[in-house]
Amino acid sequence: MGTINRQWHAxxxxxxxxxxxxxxxxxxxxxxxxxCRELSAREQDLVVRWRDAQRAAKD
Ligand SMILES: [Zn+2]
Numbered sequence: 001m002g003t004i005n006r007q008w009h010a011x012x013x014x015x016x017x018x019x020x021x022x023x024x025x026x027x028x029x030x031x032x033x034x035x036c037r038e039l040s041a042r043e044q045d046l047v048v049r050w051r052d053a054q055r056a057a058k059d
Contacts, residue, residue, distance in 0.1 A: 005034035024050025 012033075014026050024046045027039060031047065039047065 004036040008033045009036075020046065021050065021053075024053075 008030075012026065012029065015022060018026065023043075027043050027047045028050055031039070
């Protein structure tokens, strides 16, 4: 568990009705930039799927 990166959070507001894609992107960036809390199994799964989709899109 890291400390909260307030600046990052101020700059990256999660939309109220975020799509799965937006949540995947948000959590993926959050892990790198802040990581103030552990991801739930569900969120981790979301990030894995989002990253796979990003990779697939580049091919
Ligand atoms: Zn954070």
